[in-house]
Amino acid sequence: MKMMEMRTMSRQMTGAKMVVQALKDQGVDVVFGYPGGAVLPIYDEIFQQNDIRHILVRHEQGAVHMAEGYARSTGKPGVVLVTSGPGATNAVTGMTDALLDSIPLVVLTGQVPTFMIGTDGFQEADTVGITRPCTKHNWLVKDTEKLSETIHQAFHVATRGRPGPVLVDIPKDVQFATGTYRGPREAVASHYQPKVKGDLAKITELVELIETAERPIFYTGGGVVNSGPGASQLLRELADATGFPVTSTLMGLGAYPASGKGWIGMLGMHGLYEANLAMHDCDLMINLGARFDDRITGRIADFSPKSKKAHVDIDPSSINKVIHVDLAITGDVGHVLEDLLKVWKSRGRKVNKEGLAKWWGQIEQWKLKKCLTYKNSDKVIKPQYALERLEALTKGRDRYITTEVGQHQMWAAQFLGFEAPNRWMTSGGLGTMGYGFPASIGVQIAHPDALVINVAGEASWLMNMQEMGTATQFRTPVKQFILNNERLGMVRQWQQLLHGERYSHSWSESLPDFVKLAEAFGWKGIQCKDPKDLDDAIMAMIEYDGPVLFDCLVEKHENCFPMIPSGKPHNEMLLGDASTEGAIQAGGAVLV
């Protein structure tokens, strides 16, 4: 009896202590955060323990992107701790980014005490109201008794089904009050249990299509990466056994290796010629964990007109949202692929060999276009050349790449090859400039010995440059590879193609001296402008044991090709040397 009492006693604790205990019980090792008045009790608990490492950021947006980088590179949920009001509103961009790219995050925010909610108190904001549309779910905890259970539920929701960010708003009096702590196993089972197994009859139908298809293609997306390394393994096995070509969205790069025999490159607006034409001309499209984003489909009415389309997605709302498909399988990609392989093997591993041979012949023809060709120069560094050299000099290393948003991002996707999932962190859905630098710190925190490179543009990079202090403080040797064209390159490209070459506010004025900036924060700064010096400079960056700011001065007016202009179908893409005049008509101009 006494023992029982003791145990019950020990389970009574303050809300603030519960937060830390719940994080420990969820296996959290790192929290990215920034203190403030409404989370002081939780910070007090963090101070008094050593199991959870706290990374002090310089701006809450940085904390969320770091947590995203951590999550994307480990497959575990990223955890963020920020204060009420401005702390929470600063986290909104990061959460929206994570929502669109399906990244699991648990964001904990402080809130003014319950008795002050609604009085416009100091640093009060309606956090759950503001973040309702940019989280998968959120909670305001008004009772300490419910706090531990809510946090466990938050981890459950963030990681189950289609992953995403969740938020728990914790008023300060709830942190101070004492209540009963319940561990993850004692928590009431959630009714939120998305279906992971696909319907076997439909999977068999897909196998039948696979057996006879003449021009099949796997169109893979971030869902394969999110499903875990097992799903990537199964994709490799299936693609290699069937001999079908594989293309991927920006989010799915690495799920199938760039060196794999079925790989035909990324598809979409700046995807490869062969990948987009294969999508347009295929007779069987197998969408695995992708969502027919507008960057992928181009003009809906002309999207892959001759194909039967199968779609595997864990989120039923992704199916038939944009493109009507012939065969929908709701389930986790990994589980569905496992069953698919079993059924296909048991039916004798059949494929249409003749059709496939002709199909590959056609794809090889398209490859001859060499759509990534660019005019190199020995006077000025071409951005494509810089990435080719980065690729050559880092190949074979288990490197992690993050990017900002814009031309450099597309060039990185085109010119860097990814051999494994979780090695490529980029803001795909939301297109958040300022994502890459903090994300690279998050990746480095999770993988302290890995080579982590953020491929950046100078304009994007400046958006979260305050995190230089974080990198210095926590000794993260992140490499910032800035392709500096002194322009908002993608905006400039659109203005050239679409707005009569009126370059409205698309140049970077008053840039800092990046080398001096690096030195000011205790980093190494490198500037390179001559193609002849590039290899040595890149090697110096890689070999330096600490953070490096690499200012790579590149051609200022390079355009990113191939490009499917907005409102055009896949088979009307522009190549580098093609005329770009009148490429986008008025109808396409309204699109972004």
Next chain:
Amino acid sequence: MSALKIKKGSTSHSAYDLRDPFAEVMETHTLAVLVDNEAGVLARVIGLFSGRGYNIESLTVAEVDHEGHRSRITVVTTGTAPVIEQIKAQLGRLVPVHDVHDLTVEGPSVERELALFKVSGAGEKRVEALRLADIFRANVVDSTLESFVFEITGTPEKIDAFAELMRPLGLVDVARTGVAALARGA
């Protein structure tokens, strides 16, 4: 957008126009959504409709299981068939949503709405209002020498019809609850 002379509803030039050009027929559906009665759940559902540009014709909500803290939201919405499907899928993935039923397609159902009508007048009009109320089986729940408040229950169409008849007879105010609906049978 208008300056560019893009036809409204055009799909050929807009990647954002998700409507299937072959399914432009607007349909009205009654959806029953069973949710956990937790803070913010109604805002979540309404926010989904406004955020994604869906229509709400009517909406009712009340806790129907006090022990289990479950509420039933009945929402009448209009859209093309693919949009209706999308609404159901989007509702279904909200964490506090347990079930989404499309009563319009899941077999026969009954729909009822309650309304209160305040009608003021004197003489012949007042007598006529009372006579019509009797035909519609509306009850008088308040009366003064110059006014009645009628309570009427029925389908939205019946209530619309009653409103039309009351308008020339001195209709002052209307309060409607929105539709409550259940599937027929066991």
